[in-house]
Amino acid sequence: MEVITLNNGVEMPQLGFGVWQVPDGEAEKAVTTALETGYRSIDTAKLYYNEEGVGRAIRASGLPREELFVTTKLWNDEHEYDKALRAFDESMERLGLDVLDLYLIHWPVPSRGKYVDAWKALEKLYADGRVRAIGVSNFTIKTLQHLFEETGVVPAVNQIELHPQFPQKDLRDFHAEHGIATEAWSPLGQGQGLLDLPELAEIGAAHGKSPAQVVLRWHLQLGNVVIPKSVTPERIAENIDVFDFRLDDAEMAAIDALDNGRRLGPDPATFAWMG
Numbered sequence: 530m531e532v533i534t535l536n537n538g539v540e541m542p543q544l545g546f547g548v549w550q551v552p553d554g555e556a557e558k559a560v561t562t563a564l565e566t567g568y569r570s571i572d573t574a575k576l577y578y579n580e581e582g583v584g585r586a587i588r589a590s591g592l593p594r595e596e597l598f599v600t601t602k603l604w605n606d607e608h609e610y611d612k613a614l615r616a617f618d619e620s621m622e623r624l625g626l627d628v629l630d631l632y633l634i635h636w637p638v639p640s641r642g643k644y645v646d647a648w649k650a651l652e653k654l655y656a657d658g659r660v661r662a663i664g665v666s667n668f669t670i671k672t673l674q675h676l677f678e679e680t681g682v683v684p685a686v687n688q689i690e691l692h693p694q695f696p697q698k699d700l701r702d703f704h705a706e707h708g709i710a711t712e713a714w715s716p717l718g719q720g721q722g723l724l725d726l727p728e729l730a731e732i733g734a735a736h737g738k739s740p741a742q743v744v745l746r747w748h749l750q751l752g753n754v755v756i757p758k759s760v761t762p763e764r765i766a767e768n769i770d771v772f773d774f775r776l777d778d779a780e781m782a783a784i785d786a787l788d789n790g791r792r793l794g795p796d797p798a799t800f801a802w803m804g
C-alpha cells in the first residue's frame with residue numbers, strides 16, 4: 530500500500546475505506562471485508578453512527594494495531610473546548626481504541642465561530658499523545674488562513690469534496706504550499722453520473738480497468754488521499770486494485786477536463802447543520 534507522509538512525519542495509507550451511510554450493523558461486515566481485502570485505513574465520524582461497528586471489525590480482524598490507520602471526526606455541535614475533549618473520549622470508547630491515528634474537525638461551521646476552540650482541543654489531544662495527527666475537513670482557504678492566524682499547529686490533513694467534476698485546484702495548491710495533505714471525500718463522485726461518463730470507460734478500456742479504478746488512479750497520481758466507499762465485496766476489491774497501472778499525461782488531462790464546477794455536498798462556507 531502506498532503511503533503519504535504527513536507534515537508531522539506520520540505515515541498515512543494513500544487509499545482507505547470510507548463508511549459514510551453504512552449503518553452500524555453493516556459497518557462491521559463491510560470493514561471486515563475491506564480489511565481482509567488489504568485496506569488498512571478506515572474513515573468514520575461520530576455523525577456516521579457506526580464507530581462501534583468499525584471498532585468491532587478492527588478487534589475481530591486480529592491485525593496488529595500499528596498496521597491500521599483510523600480516522601474519526603468531531604461533530605459540529607461539539608466545537609467548544611471541553612465538549613470537544615469529551616466527544617473525543619466518547620468516540621474512542623465506541624471505537625474501543627486507546628490512541629487514534631487522525632482526528633478531524635468535520636466542518637468549520639463559520640457561522641458558529643467556534644472552530645478555533647475546537648482546534649485548541651485537538652492540539653491538546655495531540656500534545657497528550659491521544660492522537661497521532663490532527664486535521665480538518667471541509668475547510669476553505671479562508672477558514673484555514675484564520676486558523677493559522679489564531680493557533681500554532683498546521684493541520685496535517687484537510688478532507689474535502691474532490692472528484693474529477695469538482696477538482697478543487699486552488700485549494701489543493703494552497704494545501705501543497707502549506708504542507709497540508711489533501712484527502713478526497715466522495716472521490717468517486719458518489720458513483721452517480723461520473724462513473725457513467727464515456728471518457729472514463731474509454732481510458733479504462735485502454736488499461737483493462739473500470740471507470741472507478743481510472744478515477745481513483747487519477748486521484749493517486751495527483752497525490753490525493755482517497756477513501757472510496759462500497760459495501761459490495763467485488764467493488765471493495767476493485768477499488769483497491771489501482772496500483773498496477775499508470776495514466777499518461779493526456780489521460781490525466783482528459784479527466785481534468787471533466788470539471789463542471791458542481792458540488793455534490795453542501796457548501797462549507799455556509800453549512801451549519803447540527804445533526
Ligand code: NAD
Nearest residue numbers: 547548549572714715716717718719720741757758759764
Ligand atoms: P464515493 O465517491 O466513495 O462513492 C461511493 C458510492 O459509489 C457507493 O455507494 C457506490 O454507489 C458507488 N461505487 C463505489 N465503488 C464503485 C465501483 N467500483 N463501481 C461503481 N460504483 C461504485 O462517496 P462517499 O461515500 O460519499 O465518499 C467516500 C467517503 O468519504 C465516505 O464514506 C466518508 O468516509 C467520506 N466523506 C466525508 C465527508 C466529509 O464531510 N468529511 C463527506 C462525505 C463523505
